[in-house]
Amino acid sequence: MKPSRLRLGLLALLGAPALANCPPDRPQLLLERFVSADCEACWAAVPPHPDPGRTAFALDWIVPGAEQAPLAAAALDESTARAARAGALRADEALTQGHPLPGRSALALEVRTGPGWNGYIGLQLTVRFTSLRPLPSGLSGWLALVERIPAGDEGTPVDRQLVRTVVGPLTLDGLARQPVRHLRSVRVPESGKAERLAAVGWVETDKGRVIAVGRSSTPDCP
Numbered sequence: 001m002k003p004s005r006l007r008l009g010l011l012a013l014l015g016a017p018a019l020a021n022c023p024p025d026r027p028q029l030l031l032e033r034f035v036s037a038d039c040e041a042c043w044a045a046v047p048p049h050p051d052p053g054r055t056a057f058a059l060d061w062i063v064p065g066a067e068q069a070p071l072a073a074a075a076l077d078e079s080t081a082r083a084a085r086a087g088a089l090r091a092d093e094a095l096t097q098g099h100p101l102p103g104r105s106a107l108a109l110e111v112r113t114g115p116g117w118n119g120y121i122g123l124q125l126t127v128r129f130t131s132l133r134p135l136p137s138g139l140s141g142w143l144a145l146v147e148r149i150p151a152g153d154e155g156t157p158v159d160r161q162l163v164r165t166v167v168g169p170l171t172l173d174g175l176a177r178q179p180v181r182h183l184r185s186v187r188v189p190e191s192g193k194a195e196r197l198a199a200v201g202w203v204e205t206d207k208g209r210v211i212a213v214g215r216s217s218t219p220d221c222p
Contacts, residue, residue, distance in 0.1 A: 036062075042092075047158065099189065119187055126180070126182075142204065144203050146164060148196045164189045200215045
């Protein structure tokens, strides 16, 4: 799917519906939304939606920019390479990449978070393959600690799932025969709010296309 760009000169012309309060359990589309840390106005604008007719699950990435960039505190180094998959990101723009998700998937994901302890929190991803067909080769798993920021807070007009930490790629060796489970402990970000943290997991191909996504439950989103 062709990426959608949001530049400062077009902020007033672009619009999209906000995410529901709880991300959908069975989304039709994964949106990866990249915002340059230099572009505070991009964060404050409604991001483009490449396919408004589909139910979307969004991940928000802040891409590092200048050292004193307005959004530098929440920028994630890993987002630079990830944004590059969708195309070059200018300092004055946001970029949205859509990944269509299959209506029926042979991959079942279970994502959990453990209780925080001493500044760390556990993330768990379990992947099951539920088909008799051959498993596609080159698949990898990913885990992210996200901060769920509601519309109207932190200057954003839409609900966001801001990626604060990402772990991957995680091997899925043996998945054709049995479930594969990964457990990782990650540091809780100092600038985040603990009550808004959740886990997201996904599986992608060796070409970087996301084909399955799941999230952990939270008190406000079972």
